[in-house]
Amino acid sequence: MPPIRVRFAPSPTGYLHVGGLRTALYNYLFARKNKGTFVLRIEDTDRTRLVDGAVENLIATLSWAGLTFDEGPTVGGNFGPYVQSERLEIYRDHARKLLSQGKAYYAFDTPEELEEMRKTQEKMRVPPKYDRRALRLSETEVKSKLDAGVPHVVRMKIPETSTIVVDDIVRGRVEFVSDRLDDQILLKSDGFPTYHLANVVDDHLMGITHVIRGEEWLSSTPKHVLLYEYFSWEMPAFAHLPLLLNPDKSKLSKRQGDVAVEDYRQKGYFPEALLNFVALLGWNPGDERELFNLETLVDEFSLERVGKSGAVFNLEKLQWMNTQHLRLMTDDQLFGLLEPYLEKAHLGSLHREYVLKVIHLMKERVDRVEEFISFGGYFFADPESYDNQAKKKNWKPESSTYLTEAISSIRGLNTYDEKSIEDVVRTIAERHGVGAGKLIHPLRLALTGLGMGPGLFELMAVLGKETCLRRLERALARLVEH
């Protein structure tokens, strides 16, 4: 058996779609699992959709996700170039070959003429399909148009009636009748190939053994199968992955939420969590485990366990998964990830030890790294305001008395730690014959402005004596005001 080679072949549209990420992941997993090669190929044959910097961004995003490829742009390989726009001669050669064998033909129709044709077909309610008018041209007519430089395309000649079988690893045997297929354009008038030609030629030339791609390609696979036959090439194995869906079950798209991997990266999701999540959209290990990292996914992955039905991209589960991955990280790892966010919030000068303590306290309360800052603002700045609901619930007329007593007791404290703070608070509560909660909640409100958060005594110890006293005094003045 030849060594396994798979590829991820995105077109550089500016960002990496999460569906693309999953396709890339499955290809990667399949390659690693089978000691094969993972190739990245850029399909940039549509020059009308070129986006500046898209390739660089794609590679950067893939690298952020940890999906390293063995061959491709920037890393090279023996089957390059890996960018289709650099392979134009190859496609033209192959188109010529088909032409010379009568398996393809020149067509000189203008886009307007084709549009006209389609309109008529629609009116007559027949399936839109090229009517092969170019085939009625005589050899000399074709030659003279060619010589005159009339813009033209090369079309694939589909057999009249034959059954084309696609053998798919996830879907089984799928049959197509050839007369339903259009005489697909292989080479556009600008000399660039269409997907169908470029894809088949490259997959063959690059020794691709398994074509793993989204289900949206299933319908055009018979054309690809035909091309392999026309060239007398060995067919790769096909595996068409179920689609990723919007909540309304349509194909996952923009306008119904974020679809770019970059969006999730920017929001602070971990690459492992995103990967773990999309891995489970269409695949499962066969048992009830669902937390994986890249290595364990490699160990468990198989195309046989890929499902057939589309999967809704469920944000809530992704969030949960991110939380799970966050919990698995050490405080140190989280510090490393938090640093850039601290810089951005102008908190870069904070002591590492302090931030580590904050992380420790907040770890169970956040789902994403940036939430250490957005949820834990009071660790970095005095509260600007006091949450109304919390105030209503926890601030009683007698609270200021308790607060005042707490302030003076705390001021007298020589050792300021969790234990001593707790003693002070509980002593005051006992003295008044009330539950400690009568002190704890107002204190938290005064210190953080919020009615929720980490345990009060730990919180106070981390904030430090000076900060606590300052905030308490300030709060006392402001909370009694109204």
Add this chain to the structure above:
RNA sequence: GGCCUUAUCGUCUAACGGUUAGGACGGAGCCCUCUCAAGGCUCAAAUACGGGUUCGAUUCCCGUUAAGGCUACCA
């Protein structure tokens, strides 16, 4: 319209033809508790419909319905 695909809790999914149809997210409740989380426990929630085949269908076959994909000189 045509071709193709798909169909188990709201969502992701498990179940070599024989299970009280399992797990997870989310939801509800309880416990823990200084709050919020986290954690633990419990509950509600599904085989689209109709025919076959079979002693027995979630599972195999056919049909219906529904959803989706494709139907470009886009990928």
